[in-house]
Amino acid sequence: MDNTIRVSVTDRDGKVHELDAPTDMGMNMMELCKSAELPVEGTCGGMAMCASCHVYVGSDHNLPDKSDDEEDMLDEAFFVEDNSRLGCQLHLTDELDGLQVKLAPVGN
Numbered sequence: 001m002d003n004t005i006r007v008s009v010t011d012r013d014g015k016v017h018e019l020d021a022p023t024d025m026g027m028n029m030m031e032l033c034k035s036a037e038l039p040v041e042g043t044c045g046g047m048a049m050c051a052s053c054h055v056y057v058g059s060d061h062n063l064p065d066k067s068d069d070e071e072d073m074l075d076e077a078f079f080v081e082d083n084s085r086l087g088c089q090l091h092l093t094d095e096l097d098g099l100q101v102k103l104a105p106v107g108n
Contacts, residue, residue: 009101048067051074051076056081057101
C-alpha cells in the first residue's frame with residue numbers, strides 16, 4: 001500500500017501488535033493506537049495536556065524534538081524514561097516506518 005508504514009506497539013501485557021499506519025491522514029501514534037483498540041485514552045484529545053498516551057520509543061528513529069508542552073507534560077507524568085514520548089506528538093510520517101513503541105504503565 002502506498003502512504004502506509006508499519007509500526008510495532010507492545011501493550012502493557014507484553015503482546016506485540018504490528019500495525020499498518022497511514023501517513024497521508026495526519027494521524028499521530030495515539031490515534032493509531034486508539035483505532036487499533038489498544039488501551040490508550042488520549043484524554044485531552046491530542047493537545048499534549050495529559051499523559052494518557054505516554055509511550056516508550058524502542059527503535060532508533062530520528063524523531064522530532066519534544067515541544068515545550070510535551071516536555072512540561074512528561075515532567076508531571078509517571079514512569080518517565082529517557083525514551084518517553086507522548087503518542088499524540090508523534091505524527092505518522094514515512095520516516096517512522098518500523099517505529100517500535102511500548103505503552104507506558106498507567107500511573108495512580
